[in-house]
Amino acid sequence: MKKENLLTQRINEAVRRGRKALIPFVPAGFPSKDAFWDIILELDDSGADIIEIGVPFSDPVADGPIVESASIRCLEQGVSLSWIMSELLKYREKLRAGIVLMGYYNPFLQYGLRRLSTEAEKAGVNGLIIPDLILEEVRPHLELFGDFHLSFTPLVGLNTSKERMREYSGISPAFVYLVSVLGITGTRASADRLLRAKLAEVKEAFDCPVALGFGLSSRAQLDPIADLVDAVVFGSALIEHLDSGRKASEFMKAWK
Amino acid sequence: MRKGYFGEFGGQFVPELLVPPLTELEKAMQDIMDGPQFRKELDQLFSEFVGRPTPICRCANLSRDLGFDLWLKREDLAHTGAHKINNTVGQGLLARYMGKKCLLAETGAGQHGVATATAAAVLGLECIVFMGALDVKRQSHNVRRMELLGAKVEPVQSGTRTLKDAINAALRYWIGHQQDTHYCLGSAVGPHPFPLLVRKLQSVIGREARSQFMEKTGRLPDYVVACVGGGSNAVGIFHPFARDPHVNLVGVEAGGEGTPGCHHSATLCRGSFGVLHGTRTYLLQTEEGQIMPSHSVAPGLDYPGVGPEHAHLKESGRATYEVIYDQQALEAFYLLSGREGIIPALESSHALAWVIARKNRIKPESMVLVNLSGRGDKDLDIVREIEAQ
Numbered sequence A: 001m002k003k004e005n006l007l008t009q010r011i012n013e014a015v016r017r018g019r020k021a022l023i024p025f026v027p028a029g030f031p032s033k034d035a036f037w038d039i040i041l042e043l044d045d046s047g048a049d050i051i052e053i054g055v056p057f058s059d060p061v062a063d064g065p066i067v068e069s070a071s072i073r074c075l076e077q078g079v080s081l082s083w084i085m086s087e088l089l090k091y092r093e094k095l096r097a098g099i100v101l102m103g104y105y106n107p108f109l110q111y112g113l114r115r116l117s118t119e120a121e122k123a124g125v126n127g128l129i130i131p132d133l134i135l136e137e138v139r140p141h142l143e144l145f146g147d148f149h150l151s152f153t154p155l156v157g158l159n160t161s162k163e164r165m166r167e168y169s170g171i172s173p174a175f176v177y178l179v180s181v182l183g184i185t186g187t188r189a190s191a192d193r194l195l196r197a198k199l200a201e202v203k204e205a206f207d208c209p210v211a212l213g214f215g216l217s218s219r220a221q222l223d224p225i226a227d228l229v230d231a232v233v234f235g236s237a238l239i240e241h242l243d244s245g246r247k248a249s250e251f252m253k254a255w256k
Numbered sequence B: 001m002r003k004g005y006f007g008e009f010g011g012q013f014v015p016e017l018l019v020p021p022l023t024e025l026e027k028a029m030q031d032i033m034d035g036p037q038f039r040k041e042l043d044q045l046f047s048e049f050v051g052r053p054t055p056i057c058r059c060a061n062l063s064r065d066l067g068f069d070l071w072l073k074r075e076d077l078a079h080t081g082a083h084k085i086n087n088t089v090g091q092g093l094l095a096r097y098m099g100k101k102c103l104l105a106e107t108g109a110g111q112h113g114v115a116t117a118t119a120a121a122v123l124g125l126e127c128i129v130f131m132g133a134l135d136v137k138r139q140s141h142n143v144r145r146m147e148l149l150g151a152k153v154e155p156v157q158s159g160t161r162t163l164k165d166a167i168n169a170a171l172r173y174w175i176g177h178q179q180d181t182h183y184c185l186g187s188a189v190g191p192h193p194f195p196l197l198v199r200k201l202q203s204v205i206g207r208e209a210r211s212q213f214m215e216k217t218g219r220l221p222d223y224v225v226a227c228v229g230g231g232s233n234a235v236g237i238f239h240p241f242a243r244d245p246h247v248n249l250v251g252v253e254a255g256g257e258g259t260p261g262c263h264h265s266a267t268l269c270r271g272s273f274g275v276l277h278g279t280r281t282y283l284l285q286t287e288e289g290q291i292m293p294s295h296s297v298a299p300g301l302d303y304p305g306v307g308p309e310h311a312h313l314k315e316s317g318r319a320t321y322e323v324i325y326d327q328q329a330l331e332a333f334y335l336l337s338g339r340e341g342i343i344p345a346l347e348s349s350h351a352l353a354w355v356i357a358r359k360n361r362i363k364p365e366s367m368v369l370v371n372l373s374g375r376g377d378k379d380l381d382i383v384r385e386i387e388a389q
């Protein structure tokens, strides 16, 4: 059997201990190039199972305003993919968490996908999230990613059909990521029912762990669906927390 | 050829959450648009509301000066003063057939926003238009027009606060409102099926022009020339001539001020291969793949990407693309106004300026057809500001 990707391992370990795996997301170089790696070390130290490092892009269509303005601040400080790679190479062995690079396709494409894959593996990256690469467009690159032990994590939504999920399941991701916001209207209770139903479909379609993300800000949001989720991703809430000068460890404590 | 591709350009580079509405749109194009009922209603809207067919006219004075025949396809005479209305009326009608209640649009200078608001009003749909906050300030006149037409204008504060950010905001909004909202994208750009859909609707320009030209001159033009922002008016006039091998197709891009290092919008001529707003095409970008700001005196050409079909037409050699600078476009603007009694849009002035710049290399007895994509009344403030400098 193929060796389990570190990302799957980390989530499963958390689940075995009776908790959700915690996946913080921070754009590389946020809030400043100097402070960033200390924050990553602190997140790792305070229980992050996987850390998503955002590769900033000028036009992040799949993100909300908080992530977008954070990314643009990073770009203004001169954060680039080569900076991320060379820094990560220095810090990787100090980190226990699995590492995912989350970035839009164009910066990766300009860097060169082979160069990206080679350097990512060397720097200890375990997987990629590319929110603007759907199945049809990522397929031609899966073999390359696989050669460098990079798992590709698909994002699915409340509007993704079962058939489509089964197709994504066919690429054997290390984990799948359900994006929980889609202009859910109606009452709280009906929204929870919708989310539960979709999570059940995701669980059924995929063999891998399920992460839930986008718009998570409090633990209570998880209560009605806790039994169906293996991992949680936080982006905007963490960015806002850090931006107000508070510590990463304090943020993590509330979720442990 | 892969679905949604023009050669190696095109595709669907979008969040998975946009796949369902894009698939729904693709299916609606197949099931609805070629049906007799839709065709009939669209033809009626085109003739009674838009004012089609728009004429072609020979520029008697300029043809004498230039030594060859200059013809214009008069999209400036279409309702709202530009070709944009062909697309919005068509997409609006399709949206209504699909059961959508709201038309969503991005706009730069406001031309496409006004055209979408107009279509929404006549078709009984709601309308929301995302517009960069900087553009809202620069183009308050068009904001007022959209509001009069019943649209809600949402200023976009993110990024460079211009057109590209308005497209990002519109795509995000569409993710959350896809059930009852159709995204009426304003040019032949974006993810599949938009480049095809917009071409299909704008091809009315070239179909009319081709038969009008045959009727009036007994032959086809030697050159068909159009300005290229996203590329909708150009692909609209090019497409019906694509299989006429002796017709030269020329797309004209905006070179901005032309000083070294200045921002410009000449994506095909000066840009490089990449992915933006859901499509693989040519872009203005840094080496790291960050999108660069664009610039042109013509607000409608001010976009750092270009439709994927133009990228393909360039690679295949079927069309050629050239650069015209702000100053040349302004000269053409004055020339057509003063010599022919037609005030052209600054966008369309780029196409005219190319013909003028090339006049010594175009053979006498040639026939040149320029797509006059819009009227220039909208640009008087810009021109006045430049004159004051």
Ligand SMILES: Cc1ncc(COP(=O)(O)O)c(C=O)c1O
Pocket: B082, B083, B084, B111, B112, B186, B187, B188, B227, B228, B229, B230, B231, B232, B233, B234, B299, B300, B301, B345, B347, B348, B373, B374, B375
């Ligand atoms: C009059 C006119 N011409 C041309 C354009 C450029 O768009 P496209 O390249 O899609 O035709 C615009 C855009 O607003 C316009 O208003």
